[in-house]
Amino acid sequence: xxxxxxxxxxxxxxxxxxPFSPPKEYRDLRExxxxxxxxxxxGKWAWALTRHEDVRTMLSDPRFSADRSNPDFPxxxxxxxxxxxxxxSLISMDAPEHGPARRAVLGEFTVRRMEALRPxxxxxxxxxxxxxxxxPRPVDLVRELSLPVPSLVICELLGVPYSDxxxxxxxxxxxxxxxxSVPDRRAAFQAVQTYLGDLILLxxxxxxxxxxxxxxxxxxxxxxxxxxxxxxxxxxxLLLAGHETTANMISLSTVALLExxxxxxxxxxxxxxxxxxxxxxxxxxxxxxxxxxxxxTEDVPLGxxxxxxxxxxxxxxxxxxxxxxxFADPDDLDIERGAxxxxxxxxxxxxxxxxxxxxxxxxxxxxxxxxxxPDLALAEPVxxxxxxxxxxxxxxxxxxxxx
Amino acid sequence: xxxxxxxxxxxxxxQCVLTEPDVFDQSEDDGTVVVLVDEPEGDQLEHVREAVxxxxxxxxxxxx
Numbered sequence: 001x002x003x004x005x006x007x008x009x010x011x012x013x014x015x016x017x018x019p020f021s022p023p024k025e026y027r028d029l030r031e032x033x034x035x036x037x038x039x040x041x042x043g044k045w046a047w048a049l050t051r052h053e054d055v056r057t058m059l060s061d062p063r064f065s066a067d068r069s070n071p072d073f074p075x076x077x078x079x080x081x082x083x084x085x086x087x088x089s090l091i092s093m094d095a096p097e098h099g100p101a102r103r104a105v106l107g108e109f110t111v112r113r114m115e116a117l118r119p120x121x122x123x124x125x126x127x128x129x130x131x132x133x134x135x136p137r138p139v140d141l142v143r144e145l146s147l148p149v150p151s152l153v154i155c156e157l158l159g160v161p162y163s164d165x166x167x168x169x170x171x172x173x174x175x176x177x178x179x180x181s182v183p184d185r186r187a188a189f190q191a192v193q194t195y196l197g198d199l200i201l202l203x204x205x206x207x208x209x210x211x212x213x214x215x216x217x218x219x220x221x222x223x224x225x226x227x228x229x230x231x232x233x234x235x236x237x238l239l240l241a242g243h244e245t246t247a248n249m250i251s252l253s254t255v256a257l258l259e260x261x262x263x264x265x266x267x268x269x270x271x272x273x274x275x276x277x278x279x280x281x282x283x284x285x286x287x288x289x290x291x292x293x294x295x296x297t298e299d300v301p302l303g304x305x306x307x308x309x310x311x312x313x314x315x316x317x318x319x320x321x322x323x324x325x326x327f328a329d330p331d332d333l334d335i336e337r338g339a340x341x342x343x344x345x346x347x348x349x350x351x352x353x354x355x356x357x358x359x360x361x362x363x364x365x366x367x368x369x370x371x372x373x374p375d376l377a378l379a380e381p382v383x384x385x386x387x388x389x390x391x392x393x394x395x396x397x398x399x400x401x402x403x
Numbered sequence: 404x405x406x407x408x409x410x411x412x413x414x415x416x417x418q419c420v421l422t423e424p425d426v427f428d429q430s431e432d433d434g435t436v437v438v439l440v441d442e443p444e445g446d447q448l449e450h451v452r453e454a455v456x457x458x459x460x461x462x463x464x465x466x467x
Contacts, residue, residue, distance in 0.1 A: 060461065102414065103433040106414075106434030106435070107431055107432050107433055108434075109415070110415070110430075110431070110434045111417040111429060112420075112428075112431075340453070340457050348459055349414045350414075351460075352416075355417070359421075
């Protein structure tokens with residue numbers, strides 16, 4: 001017996017109602033049909049999950065696959081960028097392949113290892129703010145602070161020359177924009193792959209213990225597991241995720257705090273509030289919303305429906321993070337709410353590998369920026385700012401500030 | 404209450420260490436959870452409950 005397939009009119013991906021609010025359809029979906037079939041760009045449909053509990057349950061269930069090369073995987077942009085035989089990175093792997101691959105690099109991202117980077121990150125942030133203070137106003141915060149800080153940090157950690165930052169930042173911008181053509185996205189992807197492939201070939205000749213890529217080569221060779229293509233795929237993921245996401249969060253956090261002076265006053269009054277503020281800002285913006293998609297590999301009952309093998313699922317993190325069942329008054333920015341159960345870093349075995357680096361970068365930037373420039377202000381009203389409505393990772397193209 | 408960690412499930416997100424660094428640590432080798440206090444009490448126990456709640460892979464639990 002087949003049930004009638006009812007598909008809601010919403011077509012994903014949807015656009016945010018404003019920089020501070022999810023697509024307005026998210027609320028309707030959560031209230032009317034929290035597990036609903038919705039349309040995708042390519043004419044297919046997928047299940048959209050909008051409740052916090054359902055998103056966490058789905059992302060924890062190994063019967064939902066993260067394999068982006070599966071033809072049934074729900075597509076958020078038109079056209080595939082990678083070939084079918086492309087090396088899988090961590091975000092596309094399932095058990096049993098995923099665990100050992102993640103653990104091979106996890107030791108690099110422990111809380112203690114990230115804490116050891118703190119003095120250097122502080123130094124980088126101070127240098128950038130010195131340069132801002134020495135130059136003319138207004139300043140584009142994206143160009144002078146948001147983008148350089150995480151780019152410098154991830155370059156130093158990986159062992160990628162920062163002098164190449166304009167090359168990989170420009171290609172990243174092309175890759176994450178839904179407005180880029182498929183050939184342009186493919187070309188950008190290939191260019192960065194080739195660049196990292198050449199860089200890693202050089203490192204293979206004389207790998208250094210001083211950077212992550214060198215250490216991965218040494219460790220992989222000792223254990224007899226080293227593969228060039230696997231390291232290129234990992235380097236690509238870490239480089240892209242390591243600068244684009246944090247850069248956008250720095251810009252958005254600055255705007256949100258300036259627009260919520262009562263919250264900014266709380267942060268300024270006590271540095272112990274910065275880390276909880278970072279958690280709340282992560283929840284409030286959830287800049288990576290549709291990456292937490294999956295495809296069912298078996299029939300799975302979930303929240304009163306049965307998701308069939310081969311059906312795509314969107315675990316909408318931004319909807320989950322604005323679910324009133326999980327967060328009271330979810331549309332308010334409230335740094336004291338206790339937001340740590342947000343899913344802005346995803347959930348389950350794929351939860352962001354670099355989350356503790358991101359937290360520390362955001363904490364240091366917010367503390368230092370508002371301490372050193374206490375009268376920081378937007379140089380343009382929010383309505384005139386350039387937000388990345390068409391990007392797979394939400395953020396800002398520029399952010400003019402003054403003081 | 405006894406604190407139980409399932410290293411096989413752990414994905415090394417480090418959320419437990421952020422929550423209560425006196426009870427949890429991470430292996431330097433593969434980032435997985437290391438329990439420093441088997442039977443946390445008082446404030447530590449409350450923090451462990453929070454860690455259980457935010458763990459992304461249900462790798463830690465309290466029993467007894």
